[in-house]
Amino acid sequence: MSLLPYAVARPFLFGLDPEAAHELTLGSIARLQHSPLTCLYGEPRVHDPYTLAGLQFPNRVGLAAGLDKNARCIDGLAAMGFGFVEVGTVTPKAQAGNPKPRMFRLPKAQALINRLGFNNEGLDAFIANVKQARFRQQKGVSPMLLGLNIGKNASTPIERAIDDYLICLDGVYPHADYVTVNISSPNTQNLRSLQSDEALDALLGAVAERRELLAQRHGRRIPVFVKIAPDLDETQVEIIATTLMRYGADSDGVATSAFGVIATNTTLSREAVAGQPHAQETGGLSGAPVLQASNRVIRQLRACLGKSFPIVGVGGVMSADDAVSKIQSGANIVQIYTGLIYQGPSLVWESARAIQALADS
Numbered sequence: 001m002s003l004l005p006y007a008v009a010r011p012f013l014f015g016l017d018p019e020a021a022h023e024l025t026l027g028s029i030a031r032l033q034h035s036p037l038t039c040l041y042g043e044p045r046v047h048d049p050y051t052l053a054g055l056q057f058p059n060r061v062g063l064a065a066g067l068d069k070n071a072r073c074i075d076g077l078a079a080m081g082f083g084f085v086e087v088g089t090v091t092p093k094a095q096a097g098n099p100k101p102r103m104f105r106l107p108k109a110q111a112l113i114n115r116l117g118f119n120n121e122g123l124d125a126f127i128a129n130v131k132q133a134r135f136r137q138q139k140g141v142s143p144m145l146l147g148l149n150i151g152k153n154a155s156t157p158i159e160r161a162i163d164d165y166l167i168c169l170d171g172v173y174p175h176a177d178y179v180t181v182n183i184s185s186p187n188t189q190n191l192r193s194l195q196s197d198e199a200l201d202a203l204l205g206a207v208a209e210r211r212e213l214l215a216q217r218h219g220r221r222i223p224v225f226v227k228i229a230p231d232l233d234e235t236q237v238e239i240i241a242t243t244l245m246r247y248g249a250d251s252d253g254v255a256t257s258a259f260g261v262i263a264t265n266t267t268l269s270r271e272a273v274a275g276q277p278h279a280q281e282t283g284g285l286s287g288a289p290v291l292q293a294s295n296r297v298i299r300q301l302r303a304c305l306g307k308s309f310p311i312v313g314v315g316g317v318m319s320a321d322d323a324v325s326k327i328q329s330g331a332n333i334v335q336i337y338t339g340l341i342y343q344g345p346s347l348v349w350e351s352a353r354a355i356q357a358l359a360d361s
Contacts, residue, residue: 004040004041005344006041006343006344006345006346007344009344010342010344013025014105014107017101017103018103018104018105018112019100019101019102019103022067022103026067026068026072026073029041029073029076029077030072030073030076032076033073033075033076033079034075034134038076038079041079041080041345042079042080042081042345043079043080043081043345043346043348043349044081044349045058045059045081045082045083045143045144045352046059046061046081046083046349046352046353046356047059048060048083048352048355048356048359050083050332050333052260052310052332052333053178053223053225053255053257053260053310054223054257055145055177055178055223057083057084057145057333058083058084058143058144058145059081059082059083059352059355059356060083060327060332060333060334060352060355060356061081061082061083061323061333061334061335061336061348061351061352061355062082062083062084062085062086062145062147062312062333062334062335062336063077063080063082063084063085063086063335063336063337063340064086064314064335064336064337065086065087065088065089065147065149065180065182065227066088066089066114066116066149066337067087067337067340068085068087069087069088069089069090069116069118069119069120070087070090070120070121070125070126070129071087071088071090071126071129071130071133071148072129074087074129074130074133074135074146075133075134075135078135078143078144080340080345080348081345081348081349081352082144082348083144083145083333083352084144084145084146084147084177084333085144085145085146085147086146086147086148086149086180086335087126087130087146087147087148087149088120088126088148088149088150088151088180088182089118089120089149089150089151089182089185090120090122090123090126090148090149090150090151090168090172091118091120091122091123091150091151091152091153091164091168092122092123092152092153092156092164092167092168093122093123093153093155094120094121094122094125095117095118095119095120095122095153095154095155096119097116097117097118097119097120097187098115098116098117098119098187102114102115102116102117102283103115103116104278104281104283105278106273106276106277106278106279106285106287108276109272109273109276109287109288109289110287110288110318110338110342111272111273111285111286111287111288111289111290111338112285112286112287112338112341113278113279113281113283113284113285113286114187114266114283114284114286115186115187115281115282115283115284116187116283117154117187117188118151118153118154118185118187118188123167123168123171123172124171126148126171126172127171127172127175130146130148130172130175131175133146145177145178146175146176146177147176147177147178147179147180147225148172148175148176148178148179148180149179149180149182149227150165150168150169150172150179150180150181150182151164151165151168151182151185151188151191152164152165152188152191154188154189158189158190158191158193158194161191161194161203162202162203162206165181165203165206165207166206166207166210169207169210169211169214170210170214173211173214173218173222174218176222177222178222178223178224178225178260179222179223179224179225180224180225180226180227180262181203181207181224181225181226181227182227182265183195183200183203183226183227183228184227184228184229184264184265185265185266185284186229186265186266186268186283186284187283187284192229195228195229195232195236195240196239197239197243200226200239200240200243201243201246204226204243204244204246204247204259205247207224208224208247208258208259211224211258221258223257223258223259223260223310224258224259224260225259225260225261225262225310225312226240226244226259226260226261226262227261227262227263227264227265228240228261228262228263228264228265228297229264229265229266229267230263230264230265230266230267230269230290230293230294230296230297230315231267231268231269231293232297234300237297237300237301237304238300238304240261240301241300241301241304241305242304244259244261244305244309245304245305245309247259248260248309249305249306249308249309253306254306254308255305255306255308255309255310257310259310260309260310260311260312261301261305261309261310261311261312262311262312262314262335263294263297263298263301263311263312263313263314263315263331264290264293264294264297264298264314264315265284265314265315266283266284266285266286266290266315267284267285267286267289267290267293267315268284268285269285269289269293270285272285272289273285273289286315286316286337286338287316287318287338287339287342288316288318288338289316290315290316291315291316291317291318291322291325292316293315294313294314294315294316294326295313295315295316295325295326295329298311298313298326298329298330298331299329299330301330302329302330302331303330310332311330311331311332312331312332312333312334312335313326313327313329313330313331313332313333313334313335314326314334314335314336314337316338316339317334317335317336317339317347317351318338318339318342318343318347319339319343319347319350319351320347320350320351320353320354321354322339322351323336323351323352323354323355324351324354324355324358327355327358328358334351334355336348336351
């Protein structure tokens with residue numbers, strides 16, 4: 001277990017502006033990640049191998065995209081015991097994102113609101129950082145898997161969004177265990193419109209075609225996950241599931257390991273936090289209030305997609321029980337983000353161990 005309990009560090013971090021605390025934490029991890037001082041925050045990795053989409057995950061708990069947008073801290077995050085880490089979202093060109101302030105804590109609800117807007121240093125810097133990660137250089141089995149999350153620039157018209165996704169796919173493909181196509185952030189104008197029937201079909205068709213060319217070029221075919229929103233009704237979920245099956249399953253409805261889905265991103269709903277300070281700030285709400293909405297979408301997806309289609313559950317995992325609820329709702333594996341901020345790295349071990357115990361029961 002970590003030598004510096006998170007309960008000691010949290011009051012200091014929560015005394016800072018949320019984005020300042022975010023940058024301080026990432027900067028510290030980046031500086032410490034290749035030193036023995038990772039023991040200050042490191043956690044043991046639960047050994048619970050799980051195969052999904054043709055990949056073997058060391059355990060079923062991962063980090064969701066958004067924490068390390070520029071892939072600066074891959075090795076440091078690996079020390080927290082994750083089975084997989086997803087970094088990004090990256091866009092072709094660097095962009096500053098939305099004006100500050102753009103992150104807000106809602107401690108009473110164990111929640112965050114952000115409207116960062118895909119702030120990142122751009123694809124070239126992102127790839128350079130990924131190349132510097134040392135976790136794959138260790139002897140024996142890789143300690144974790146790496147997902148690279150891609151998006152579009154805010155300045156790119158929605159009609160040209162596919163161009164941005166293909167540029168990013170070309171760049172990240174050689175370095176990823178899987179790629180996530182983010183079409184569900186509420187903080188890039190019109191992005192969620194890509195979840196509609198025709199737009200999603202066009203996007204997945206283009207991605208599938210380019211992925212086959214890249215697979216031939218690089219000698220390996222990696223899965224692509226599509227990240228969707230929790231603010232979808234049953235009909236919208238069914239439409240997305242039908243489109244995913246078109247590209248990610250064979251004629252018998254069996255998943256081919258080509259595509260998967262990540263459910264879900266942040267929510268625009270404020271019902272669960274009404275009246276709390278910052279509740280009416282624009283942006284995506286994450287944390288405990290998203291748990292049930294995310295689980296609802298996961299259950300609907302599983303019903304539509306069948307038993308074999310890969311589903312990653314994310315949203316509102318603040319405890320080991322929450323992580324287990326994702327699996328019970330139909331997810332294969334689970335991701336954490338806001339829970340890490342509120343509970344610290346011990347949540348990773350606790351969640352992975354609880355999921356392992358569920359499988360063993």
